[in-house]
Amino acid sequence: xxxxxxxxxxxxxxxxxxxxxxxxxxxxxxxxxxxxxxxxxxxxxxxxxxxxxxxxxxxxxxxxxxxxxxxxxxxxxxxxxxxxxxxxxxxxxxxxxxxxxxxxxxxxxxxxxxxxxxxxxxxxxxxxxxxxxxxxxxxxxxxxxxxxxxxxxxxxxxxxxxxxxxxxxxxxxxxxxxxxxxxxxxxxxxxxxxxxxxxxxxxxxxxxxxxxxxxxxxxxxxxxxxxxxxxxxxxxxxxxxxxxxxxxxxxxxxxxxxxxxxxxxxxxxxxxxxxxxxxxxxxxxxxxxxxxx
Amino acid sequence: xxxxxxxxxxxxxxxxxxxxxxxxxxxxxxxxxxxxxxxxxxxxxxxxxxxxxxxxxxxxxxxxxxxxxxxxxxxxxxxxxxxxxxxxxxxxxxxxxxxxxxxxxxxxxxxxxxxxxxxxxxxxxxxxxxxxxxxxxxxxxxxxxxxxxxxxxxxxxxxxxxxxxxxxxxxxxxxxxxxxxxxxxxxxxxxxxxxxxxxxxxxxxxxxxxxxxxxxxxxxxxxxxxxxxxxxxxxxxxxxxxxxxxxxxxxxxxxxxxxxxxxxxxxxxxxxxxxxxxxxxxxxxxxxxxxxxxxxxxxxxxxxxxxxxxxxxxxxxxxxxxxxxxxxxxxxxxxxxxxxxxxxxxxxxxxxxxxxxxxxxxxxxxxxxxxxxxxxx
Numbered sequence: 001x002x003x004x005x006x007x008x009x010x011x012x013x014x015x016x017x018x019x020x021x022x023x024x025x026x027x028x029x030x031x032x033x034x035x036x037x038x039x040x041x042x043x044x045x046x047x048x049x050x051x052x053x054x055x056x057x058x059x060x061x062x063x064x065x066x067x068x069x070x071x072x073x074x075x076x077x078x079x080x081x082x083x084x085x086x087x088x089x090x091x092x093x094x095x096x097x098x099x100x101x102x103x104x105x106x107x108x109x110x111x112x113x114x115x116x117x118x119x120x121x122x123x124x125x126x127x128x129x130x131x132x133x134x135x136x137x138x139x140x141x142x143x144x145x146x147x148x149x150x151x152x153x154x155x156x157x158x159x160x161x162x163x164x165x166x167x168x169x170x171x172x173x174x175x176x177x178x179x180x181x182x183x184x185x186x187x188x189x190x191x192x193x194x195x196x197x198x199x200x201x202x203x204x205x206x207x208x209x210x211x212x213x214x215x216x217x218x219x220x221x222x223x224x225x226x227x228x229x230x231x232x233x234x235x236x237x238x239x240x241x242x243x244x245x246x247x248x249x250x251x252x253x254x255x256x257x258x259x260x261x262x263x264x265x266x267x268x269x270x271x272x273x274x275x276x277x278x279x280x281x282x283x284x285x286x287x288x289x290x291x292x293x
Numbered sequence: 294x295x296x297x298x299x300x301x302x303x304x305x306x307x308x309x310x311x312x313x314x315x316x317x318x319x320x321x322x323x324x325x326x327x328x329x330x331x332x333x334x335x336x337x338x339x340x341x342x343x344x345x346x347x348x349x350x351x352x353x354x355x356x357x358x359x360x361x362x363x364x365x366x367x368x369x370x371x372x373x374x375x376x377x378x379x380x381x382x383x384x385x386x387x388x389x390x391x392x393x394x395x396x397x398x399x400x401x402x403x404x405x406x407x408x409x410x411x412x413x414x415x416x417x418x419x420x421x422x423x424x425x426x427x428x429x430x431x432x433x434x435x436x437x438x439x440x441x442x443x444x445x446x447x448x449x450x451x452x453x454x455x456x457x458x459x460x461x462x463x464x465x466x467x468x469x470x471x472x473x474x475x476x477x478x479x480x481x482x483x484x485x486x487x488x489x490x491x492x493x494x495x496x497x498x499x500x501x502x503x504x505x506x507x508x509x510x511x512x513x514x515x516x517x518x519x520x521x522x523x524x525x526x527x528x529x530x531x532x533x534x535x536x537x538x539x540x541x542x543x544x545x546x547x548x549x550x551x552x553x554x555x556x557x558x559x560x561x562x563x564x565x566x567x568x569x570x571x572x573x574x575x576x577x578x579x580x581x582x583x584x585x586x587x588x589x590x591x592x593x594x595x596x597x598x599x600x601x602x603x604x605x606x607x608x609x610x611x612x613x614x615x616x617x618x619x620x621x622x623x624x625x626x627x628x629x630x631x632x633x634x635x636x637x638x639x640x641x642x643x644x645x646x647x648x649x650x651x652x653x654x655x656x657x658x659x660x661x662x663x664x665x666x667x668x669x670x
Contacts, residue, residue: 005352025382025383025400026383026384027380027383027384028380028383028384028385028443028446028447029446029447029448030383046384047380047382047383047384047385048381048382048383048384049382049383049384063450064447065447065448065449065450066448066449066450066455066498067450068450068451068454068455068458070458089458091455091498132422132426133424133425133426136422136423136424136426136469137424137469137470138469140462140466140490163497163498164494164497164498166458166459166462166494167462167465168458168461168462168465169419169461169465170422170465172422172428177428180426180427180428181428181515181517181518183427184427184428184473184514184515184518184521185517185518185521188518188521188522188524188525189521189524189525191525191528192521192524192525192527192528193528195525195528195529195531195532196528196531196532198532199528199531199532199533199534199535199536200535202532202535202536202539203535203536203538203539204539205539206536206539206540206542206543207539207542207543209543210539210542210543210546210547211546213543213546213547213550214546214547214549214550217547217550217551217553217554218550218553218554218557220554221553221554221555221557221558222557224557224558224561225557225558225560225561226561227561228558228561228562228564228565229561229564229565229568231565232561232564232565232566232567232568232569233568235565235568235569235572236568236569236571236572237572239569239572239573239576240572240575240576242576243576243579243580244576244579246580246583247583247586247587250583250586251579253594253597253598254579254582254597257597257598257600257601258601260601260602260604260605261601261604261605264605264609265604265605265606265607265608265609266608266609267608267609268609268610269608269609269610270609270610270611270612270627271605271606271609271610271611271612272611272612272614272625273611273612273613273614274613274614274615275613275615277602278598279598279599279602279606
């Protein structure tokens with residue numbers, strides 16, 4: 001009884017193994033080749049379950065998806081002999097599986113090596129025609145087109161669909177970087193100098209204007225003041241002369257008397273006089289004498 | 294290797310003596326009974342028979358167990374943000390949305406769950422060249438959603454790396470077409486261009502990724518240049534300050550000048566009025582005196598003369614020398630006479646003729662009043 005069960009189990013396992021050896025799956029995103037001893041039988045498998053002759057037919061799977069190959073720090077010279085370190089990538093996928101397998105033996109490294117050389121040459125040509133600035137500002141689309149155009153024939157030969165070639169970074173060698181920094185510093189310095197100069201210029205201008213206004217205002221006021229004073233002096237003068245001219249001689253006498261009081265008769269003065277002025281008329285005699293007035 | 298060698302003790306694959314197998318047998322039978330009650334009358338032999346049938350029964354129940362587990366492995370859950378891509382023998386079958394689902398278990402079908410709503414972020418921080426070949430440090434962030442699960446899984450091999458590479462390339466291209474000033478000012482044309490380029494490239498790879506946005510989180514000049522930049526900023530501040538200082542000066546000087554000007558004019562006005570008033574006063578006085586004089590000229594003249602002279606002689610020291618009465622030489626020690634201050638005696642002033650009071654512009658000379666004449670300073 002147990003033997004029967006044993007054999008059933010063994011049979012079951014055997015069946016499973018045989019089934020396993022005669023089917024294979026191809027997943028989405030995969031391609032497969034069925035070959036006999038290196039010779040391709042079928043290269044056109046859609047995703048799903050497929051059959052093969054166990055032990056006789058071999059199945060190899062390939063990635064149908066977009067494959068990336070990165071190239072880092074590749075050197076290229078610009079038109080002005082400046083050396084650039086460029087990172088770029090190539091994106092490709094298998095287009096014709098049979099040709100791919102025959103061209104590369106199914107090894108991705110082989111595909112990348114062959115493609116890589118062609119593409120590097122292509123990029124080199126494009127870069128040497130341009131200055132650093134042109135490379136930096138270039139429309140990357142144009143650049144991609146130019147490089148891919150050169151590399152497409154080689155890719156087609158390998159059964160590869162070249163989808164994209166794109167620069168990810170451009171690095172400058174130390175020296176060139178330094179000179180860029182120098183230039184940037186100089187630009188900032190020039191900017192700073194210009195700004196400061198502008199500051200001084202407008203400061204001077206405003207101050208000069210202020211001083212000019214000040215001078216004008218004061219000068220104008222001085223002129224007006226002089227004029228007004230002059231008017232005052234003139235009208236006073238007019239008043240005086242109108243009045244004093246009524247009797248010029250009497251004015252002379254009147255004013256002289258004032259003057260003597262003011263100027264001569266002050267404290268501390270010493271007068272040495274002869275008694276022959278009108279004042280001394282009666283000094284020596286009580287009767288009037290002829291005196292010169 | 295067969296489980297049981299001929300002639301040996303009856304053994305079983307688990308290498309236990311027959312006896313303990315009976316205990317195991319009991320346990321299994323219990324399980325089998327429970328399972329039967331769940332699944333109805335499933336697998337295995339009827340509950341009654343013992344011995345050789347027991348082995349078959351236990352095997353059957355184990356197989357049943359495995360079968361149940363196997364079938365159960367097809368149950369899966371999809372969260373609200375997720376989708377499940379189901380493949381049958383590797384071929385795409387369908388995409389399932391949120392909730393509990395079941396698929397035919399492996400190796401027939403398998404599922405892959407993808408988050409289709411979560412917003413992922415790719416950040417970058419690097420030195421880049423601008424259009425005018427200057428270097429800037431740019432920090433950026435790209436936000437994206439994987440909205441198509443099928444494409445995401447089977448179109449591109451290295452999704453994350455691809456995203457990083459394409460983002461870097463797009464960012465540098467965008468910065469490379471902008472000037473340094475634009476970059477430092479976070480000009481939106483840069484992020485717009487980067488986003489456009491990025492989405493276009495990803496679409497050409499058919500990745501099923503949608504870019505939500507590209508953002509510049511930081512733009513600065515390289516460290517080696519920052520001092521120079523800082524100085525340029527400071528220079529601008531200096532410029533502003535120079536200008537403001539000058540304006541402050543102007544706002545001080547001009548109003549002050551206006552004030553001084555107004556004052557000068559007013560002072561002149563005051564002078565004018567003053568001088569005129571003085572003239573009017575003086576002449577009024579003179580007119581009055583003149584009127585008096587014209588009434589009696591000789592008398593008035595004499596009076597005025599004497600009063601004036603009186604005043605003059607009163608206040609000063611005098612030496613009266615009559616030169617007519619002799620020709621003798623006289624000795625006058627003038628230096629001795631000049632020095633000491635005089636204590637002149639005087640009488641009260643004549644109140645009819647008041648001494649003139651002049652009020653000149655600048656200073657006031659002491660008026661001649663009685664207190665002063667007495668020699669009080």
